[in-house]
Amino acid sequence: MAFSLDTNCGLLNHNIIGPIYCTSTIFPPDILITQFWFNYRHVANTLSVYRSVKRLGIPDSHIVLMLADDMACNYRNPKPATVFSHKNMEFNVYGDDVEVDYRGYEVTVENFLTPRSKRLLSDDRSNILIYLTGQTGNSHGGNGFLKFQDSEEISNMELADAFEQMWQKRRYNELLFIIDTCQGASMYERFYSPNLMALASSQVGEDSLSHQPDLAIGVHLMDKYTFYLLEFLEEVHPASQANMNDLVSVCAHRVSVSPGHHTDLFQRNPGSVLITDFFGSVRKVEITKDTINLTSSVKSGSGDMQIESLTYVDQLPVAEIIHQKPKQKDWHPPDGFILGLWTLILLVFFQTYGIKHLKHIF
Amino acid sequence: MLFSVIATITQIHRGILLCDGTKDSESFTAAARDQFQEELVIRPLHSGDIYASFQFRTLWDTDFLQERQKVSHYRLFPKSLGQVLSKFSVRELHISFTQGFWRTMQWGQPFIPSPPGAELWVWFHDTVSDVDGNWKELTNVLSGIFCASLNFIDLTNTVQPSASFKPLGLGNATDHRFLRYATLPREIVCTENLTPWKKLLPCGSKAGLSVLLKSEKLFHSSFHSQAVHIRPVCQDEQCTSKAWELRQTLNVVFDLYTSGQGKKEWSLFKMFSRTLTEACPLATSSKVYVDITDNPELSPATPLLSQAVVLGDRRTYSVFDLTRAEMFGQLRSLNLLLRWKGDSDMLRPLLHAERYVAGFGLQTGEIHTVIYNNHPYRAFPVLLMDSVPWYLQLYIHTLTVTSKSRDNKPSYIHYQPAKDRHRPHLLEMLIQLPPHSMTEVTVQFERALLKWTEYTPDPNHGFYVGSSVVSALVPSMVAMNTNFTQDQPLFSSFVPVKEESSYFVRVYTEPLLVNLPTPDFSMPYNVICLTCTVVAVGYGSFYNLLTRTFQVDEPSLPLAKRLANLIRRIRGVPLLA
Numbered sequence: 001m002a003f004s005l006d007t008n009c010g011l012l013n014h015n016i017i018g019p020i021y022c023t024s025t026i027f028p029p030d031i032l033i034t035q036f037w038f039n040y041r042h043v044a045n046t047l048s049v050y051r052s053v054k055r056l057g058i059p060d061s062h063i064v065l066m067l068a069d070d071m072a073c074n075y076r077n078p079k080p081a082t083v084f085s086h087k088n089m090e091f092n093v094y095g096d097d098v099e100v101d102y103r104g105y106e107v108t109v110e111n112f113l114t115p116r117s118k119r120l121l122s123d124d125r126s127n128i129l130i131y132l133t134g135q136t137g138n139s140h141g142g143n144g145f146l147k148f149q150d151s152e153e154i155s156n157m158e159l160a161d162a163f164e165q166m167w168q169k170r171r172y173n174e175l176l177f178i179i180d181t182c183q184g185a186s187m188y189e190r191f192y193s194p195n196l197m198a199l200a201s202s203q204v205g206e207d208s209l210s211h212q213p214d215l216a217i218g219v220h221l222m223d224k225y226t227f228y229l230l231e232f233l234e235e236v237h238p239a240s241q242a243n244m245n246d247l248v249s250v251c252a253h254r255v256s257v258s259p260g261h262h263t264d265l266f267q268r269n270p271g272s273v274l275i276t277d278f279f280g281s282v283r284k285v286e287i288t289k290d291t292i293n294l295t296s297s298v299k300s301g302s303g304d305m306q307i308e309s310l311t312y313v314d315q316l317p318v319a320e321i322i323h324q325k326p327k328q329k330d331w332h333p334p335d336g337f338i339l340g341l342w343t344l345i346l347l348v349f350f351q352t353y354g355i356k357h358l359k360h361i362f
Numbered sequence: 363m364l365f366s367v368i369a370t371i372t373q374i375h376r377g378i379l380l381c382d383g384t385k386d387s388e389s390f391t392a393a394a395r396d397q398f399q400e401e402l403v404i405r406p407l408h409s410g411d412i413y414a415s416f417q418f419r420t421l422w423d424t425d426f427l428q429e430r431q432k433v434s435h436y437r438l439f440p441k442s443l444g445q446v447l448s449k450f451s452v453r454e455l456h457i458s459f460t461q462g463f464w465r466t467m468q469w470g471q472p473f474i475p476s477p478p479g480a481e482l483w484v485w486f487h488d489t490v491s492d493v494d495g496n497w498k499e500l501t502n503v504l505s506g507i508f509c510a511s512l513n514f515i516d517l518t519n520t521v522q523p524s525a526s527f528k529p530l531g532l533g534n535a536t537d538h539r540f541l542r543y544a545t546l547p548r549e550i551v552c553t554e555n556l557t558p559w560k561k562l563l564p565c566g567s568k569a570g571l572s573v574l575l576k577s578e579k580l581f582h583s584s585f586h587s588q589a590v591h592i593r594p595v596c597q598d599e600q601c602t603s604k605a606w607e608l609r610q611t612l613n614v615v616f617d618l619y620t621s622g623q624g625k626k627e628w629s630l631f632k633m634f635s636r637t638l639t640e641a642c643p644l645a646t647s648s649k650v651y652v653d654i655t656d657n658p659e660l661s662p663a664t665p666l667l668s669q670a671v672v673l674g675d676r677r678t679y680s681v682f683d684l685t686r687a688e689m690f691g692q693l694r695s696l697n698l699l700l701r702w703k704g705d706s707d708m709l710r711p712l713l714h715a716e717r718y719v720a721g722f723g724l725q726t727g728e729i730h731t732v733i734y735n736n737h738p739y740r741a742f743p744v745l746l747m748d749s750v751p752w753y754l755q756l757y758i759h760t761l762t763v764t765s766k767s768r769d770n771k772p773s774y775i776h777y778q779p780a781k782d783r784h785r786p787h788l789l790e791m792l793i794q795l796p797p798h799s800m801t802e803v804t805v806q807f808e809r810a811l812l813k814w815t816e817y818t819p820d821p822n823h824g825f826y827v828g829s830s831v832v833s834a835l836v837p838s839m840v841a842m843n844t845n846f847t848q849d850q851p852l853f854s855s856f857v858p859v860k861e862e863s864s865y866f867v868r869v870y871t872e873p874l875l876v877n878l879p880t881p882d883f884s885m886p887y888n889v890i891c892l893t894c895t896v897v898a899v900g901y902g903s904f905y906n907l908l909t910r911t912f913q914v915d916e917p918s919l920p921l922a923k924r925l926a927n928l929i930r931r932i933r934g935v936p937l938l939a
Contacts, residue, residue, distance in 0.1 A: 073461065073552035073581055081553050081581040096577060099509050100554040105818060106511055149819040151883070310532045310601050312858035315866040316835045318743050321525045321792055322773050 036069065040219045041210050043071040044085040045133045045180060045226040047093040052233040053129070056280030066102040066112065068134075068149055078216055085222050085230075086212075109154045113162050124170040129278040132187075133180045133226065143186040146179075160190040167193040174266070176278045180225045188262050197270065198262040199248065201225030238280050244270035396422035396438045397646045398564050400571045401852045403679075405653040406700060408708040409468045410618035411584065412628045416571060417473075417852040418563055418610040423597055425604070438644060439608060440562040442507055443592065447606075450496045450503075453540070454485040454529050457504060458589035461551040461581065462615075463872055466714050471673045473853045474611045476587045477829035477870040480510060480549035485529050486540040497542045509554040515544045519751065519828075521788045524776045526747040526833050530857065531593030532604055545749070545828035547873035551586065553577040559588050562610060570642025570684075571650075574634040575612065585615040591856075599846055609856070629699045637697040641684035650698070651679040651851060658702035662691075672854040674838035674865050675709060679851075712737050713744070715832045717871035724809060724879040727754075731803040731830055731871060735795035737837060742864075743773070743794050744834040746803065750787040750827055752780035753810040753878060760806040763791070766799050782810075809878050817880065827874040835864040 050065055072083050072094045083094040102111055122128060135147050145155045166172055177198040179187050184200030191198060201223065210220035211227045229247075236242055248261050248270070263270050314320075398420050405413045422439045436444055446452065458476040484500065486493050497520065505512035524538050556577055560567045567575055580586055589611045597605040616633050618624060630637050641648035651668070652660055655677045666681040682689055682696065690696050714734040721727035733744060750756055758777055763770045774792035778785075795801055818825075841862045846855070857866050882889070919927070919938070927937045 070550045070552060073550055079578070079582070081577040092578075094553060096553065097557050098554050099557060101509070103509075103554075104511055104550065105514070151819040310596065310604065311534070312531070312860070313528050313533055313536055314860055315528050315530075315857065316743075316745060316833055317528075318792065318835075321745070324525070324774070 037071070037074060037076050038219050039069065039135075040071050040083075040217065041222050042133045043067055043069070044083050044093060044222050046131065047083055047098070048085050048222070048226065048230050049131045049178075050098070051093050051095065052230060052236075053279055056233075056236065056276060057238050058279075058281045060097075060099045062281070063099075064101050064115075065099065066107045067100050068104065068107040070103065076218075084214065084217070085227075105149075107149060109148050109152050109158075112148075112154070113158070122171050125173050126171070127278050128172045128175045129178070130175065131178045131180075133223070135181055143183040144189070146181065146187060156187045156190045159187060160192055163191060163196060164193045167195075174273075174277070178229075180223050185262075191262065191265060194265055195267055196262075196265045197244065197273075200261070233275075233279065236275050236279065238276060240274070240276060242275045244273040244275065247275060395424065396420060398438045398642070398644050399647045399852065400642055400645050401647075401649050401651065402571050402574075403473070403651045403653070403851075403853050404698070404700065406626070406628070406656070406658055406702050407469050407615070410622065410626045411469065411615050412622070412633065412700070413469065413472075413613070413615050414633060415473050415614075415853060416575070416610075416612040417856075418572070419852055420564065420608045421595070421597075421605050422608075423603070423605045425606075438564045439606070443562065443590075443608065446500065446503055446507075447592065450500045451487040451490045452484055452500070452592070453487045453533065453594070454531050455482075455592040456484070456530075456589070457482045457508070458587060459508070459510065459549065459551040459555050460585075460587040462583070462585035462587075464585055464587075464615075464870070466711050466869065469615060470708065471711055471867060471869075472587075472613055473672070474587075474589060474591075474613060474856060475868045475870055476589060476613075477545055477547070477831075478873055479545060479547035479826075479828070480512060480551075481543075481545045482512065482515065483527050483541065483543040486542075488535060488537065488540055490540065493540055493542065501544075508558050510549060511546070512549075514546060517785055518783060519546070519749075519786055520544045521749045521778075521786060523747055523788065523790060525774070525790055525792070526745050526831055529593070530591070531595055531607070532601075533594070543749070547826040547828050551588070552581065556580065556588065559590070559610065559612075562590070564644045565642035569640055570645060570648055571638070572642070573639065574630065574636050576634060576636060579621070579634050580612075580614055582621060583614050584617045584620075585613065587611075587613045596846060601846070609852070626703060627699070627701045630697050637695040638684065639690065639695050645685070647849075648684040649851070650682040650684065650696075651853070652682070652698060652700065654678055654680050656702065658700050661699045662696075668851070670851055670854045671838075671840050671842055673867065674712070674836060674840060674842070676840045710736050712836050713832065713834055713867060713869055715830065715869045715871045717830055717874065719874050719876055721806075724877060726806060726808050727876065728804055728806045729754075729756075729827075729874070733793070733795060733801045733803070733832060735797060735799050735801070737797050739797050740837045741794055741797050742834060742837055743792055744832050746789075746791050746793060747831045747833070748787070748789040750780070750789070750807070751825070752782050752784070752786050753812060753825065754787075754807045754827065754876065755780070755810055756787050756789075756805055756807045758789075758805065761789075761803070762805075763793060763801065763803050765796050765801040770794070770796075770801060809876065811879050814881060814883075817883070821878070821880045821883070824875040824877045827876060829870040829873050832869045832871070834867055834869075836867050837864050838862075 046065070046067065050063065053063065054060070071077060072081050081094060082092045085091060085093050102115075132146065144157075145153045147153050163175065166175075172195070174195045175193075175197070177188060177191075177196065178200075179198070180201040181187075182202060185203045188198035188200060202225075211222045211224045213220045232247060244263075266273075398418070400418045401416070403415045403417075405415070407413055420438050424433055433444060433448065447455070458474075458481050460476045460478050460481075463478050464472055464475065482501065482504070484497065486496060490496055494517070498516070501512045501515040504510075521543050522538055522541055523543055527541060527543055528536055556575065560572060560575060563572050565572060567573060589609075591607075591609040591611065593607055594604045595607040597603045616622060616628070618626065621633070622628060638650075654660060654667075660680055664680055664682055666683065668679050668681050669676060670679060671677075682698070684690075684696070712735065714736065715731065716734075717729065717731045719727050720730055729748075729750070731746065731748070733746070735742070756779075758779075763772060770793060772791040772793045774790075776788070776790040778788040780787040789805075791803070793801060793803075842859045842865050843850075843854070844859050844862055859865065923938055930937055
């Protein structure tokens with residue numbers, strides 16, 4: 001997993017004829033921010049979206065996946081190293097090649113808004129997809145904020161400001177924001193940057209519903225909105241011409257609550273935006289007929305051979321340990337207390353005996 | 363156009379054929395100075411479980427730390443690790459990720475011990491001027507490579523042991539200022555850590571022994587540990603020059619009841635849900651060793667046997683050499699079947715350690731470390747290293763070491779007290795264990811109250827204290843092999859053997875889980891409201907009682923009488939009541 005990927009991939013493999021140019025423009029972070037076993041469905045949601053996005057061509061180096069709790073290797077999971085999104089345990093969304101960038105306690109508001117490491121190096125030609133799932137502050141009567149790990153929260157204003165900062169620094173071309181929580185629409189109410197499109201699973205005052213429980217695992221496996229979203233994405237392939245209006249409409253009539261969407265800030269007509277602009281990645285391949293000569297590797301001389309034979313270190317040298325000299329500490333100048341004490345002593349001395357004794361020193 | 367395309371393909375294809383080390387082209391075999399070996403050891407355990415240990419070793423004659431020649435051509439050695447070694451001037455690197463705890467009393471000693479969670483210890487080269495800065499950057503880079511939360515390693519959980527963890531590779535100077543050790547007992551190991559580990563192998567997970575590494579079976583086990591060990595070793599028997607060795611080890615113990623359905627009958631397919639189909643083409647040797655010392659039934663039988671002395675015990679192994687095509691038979695797959703019965707006595711491990719927390723309440727407690735010496739007549743010294751986080755404030759004046767209910771004074775004690783929020787406690791002691799005895803080390807501690815921002819999001823789970831490390835040279839019943847040979851099996855050549863009569867072993871104890879006094883984080887708003895109400899009612903009433911004065915107030919007259927009063931005032935006549 002390399003996070004220092006630039007948008008041009010160079011020569012990957014000597015076997016292929018000609019260099020390959022990648023125009024990697026899609027950067028989707030997938031974020032899940034709740035802990036505890038009963039939030040299994042949030043992990044399944046996030047991993048399903050991650051799977052679809054990888055299937056449509058986006059490499060791991062362009063995806064930031066944040067999972068706040070470990071469900072796959074949790075001791076309560078009856079089948080370790082698996083996360084299922086359908087009941088009867090048909091399809092394992094955890095798979096064999098998942099790369100989680102932020103996990104456990106690393107999922108914090110700070111790492112989401114301003115990551116110090118493992119960040120996306122997006123530029124002004126990148127399209128970004130952000131998928132958030134978790135819990136908003138519904139049980140506490142508020143809306144407009146999203147809980148991180150039950151101990152901190154991000155408000156819709158902070159999110160809007162973060163996107164505006166990204167816009168000012170030219171870090172994205174277009175951004176699609178999908179949120180699957182209760183009262184999800186409250187999170188995108190305050191967006192004001194251009195070229196943003198937002199989809200939410202429920203309106204303000206409505207709850208988002210979960211889809212199907214599994215009796216073996218004991219909890220719900222997925223949320224309704226994400227379930228229908230994924231059903232739609234399964235039919236999308238890298239060359240598909242499906243556009244945003246299809247996406248918005250497929251989720252509208254099948255669920256019992258009404259999902260919301262916010263396209264006012266988007267400059268293009270949603271009907272002309274392809275799904276693969278956000279969910280997939282297209283690479284252009286150029287073929288050349290020139291031959292490539294492989295040069296032999298640089299052979300260094302035999303170098304200076306060490307004449308004496310090297311030895312391994314004794315693992316438990318008892319005699320040496322017992323007679324170990326105490327480590328020489330580095331000399332530090334005397335700190336405040338000692339200096340103060342000496343100053344006091346000198347002052348008292350010169351006070352009692354008078355200033356004329358100073359000539360003995362200077 | 364078609365001819366030129368075909369000509370291009372054949373030219374490149376020929377170039378790749380010549381790169382294979384087995385051809386005679388002189389210029390190319392001289393350039394291939396790295397070799398790769400893979401090995402799997404299967405050992406049936408007395409409790410009915412089965413222990414499988416994979417070791418993948420890449421040996422490379424080069425010097426990362428040489429100034430004049432920068433290494434840029436990587437073949438079998440992974441480039442990500444090579445760049446890490448040269449950038450941070452690392453002399454030795456040992457990192458392990460473990461899920462589960464190794465039960466020494468039931469399973470014996472492991473080939474490569476590791477503590478639960480993540481453990482990282484690194485020896486830096488003595489040319490490094492800022493070891494702490496290099497350590498911090500190294501942990502961040504490794505956390506990206508292995509998809510783990512190693513960036514939580516900082517100065518509050520790093521120690522510099524003064525006598526434990528001597529380098530396992532070549533070298534003479536051992537100044538412990540260049541050693542750093544840290545553990546994260548809470549670290550979870552899952553598929554996302556196995557995937558980058560598998561990507562470091564030359565054959566990936568496509569050929570050779572690594573096809574068996576499927577996460578659904580590996581994590582459904584009692585114990586799973588994957589590690590990477592990098593160190594400089596002798597290139598040949600004369601040991602005149604150094605080579606870099608990268609060992610990737612994976613130890614897994616499958617449980618009799620959860621994976622084995624209760625029968626002491628195991629096969630490769632039952633363990634890994636895969637069979638072997640071929641050896642890794644880039645490997646010079648690819649072998650499977652099955653431990654048949656206790657005479658289990660093994661099929662397919664093989665005439666090749668080998669004896670090795672490992673961990674003080676001489677054991678017999680059946681060897682399957684996967685580079686020979688006849689191993690795979692007509693179906694082109696190799697599935698080993700192993701069946702054993704009987705409850706014969708296991709050789710009791712000579713050294714064993716346990717640790718637990720005693721006491722009650724959330725203020726004080728006591729840590730007890732118990733070390734068992736099961737040798738019937740020999741005493742030997744052990745080095746106990748304890749690294750306790752700063753929020754458990756140890757009272758070292760209460761440290762007692764007792765063996766056979768008598769005081770046992772350690773011959774060497776190194777104690778570095780903790781500094782709040784800066785560094786943890788480090789206690790190292792060299793204790794002589796009397797034969798056939800139990801030694802108990804106890805120390806009392808007090809739990810600190812953390813600042814409210816320092817609590818994790820789930821503080822009621824508790825806080826982890828890393829495992830203690832007991833290092834010892836255990837006297838061996840069987841003479842150990844001190845000669846270094848090229849074709850020695852990998853599992854017996856991990857720790858360098860200096861003398862015949864003892865072998866080095868490292869035992870890790872359990873990590874501890876302690877509860878710290880936790881404030882109630884739920885609904886602080888309600889608490890504030892309640893407190894304010896109580897204060898307002900209590901103090902408010904008291905204030906009113908003290909400062910309120912009463913004044914008599916005249917009742918107001920009806921309108922008619924007020925008008926009459928007005929006229930009377932004008933007339934100058936006395937007013938009505």
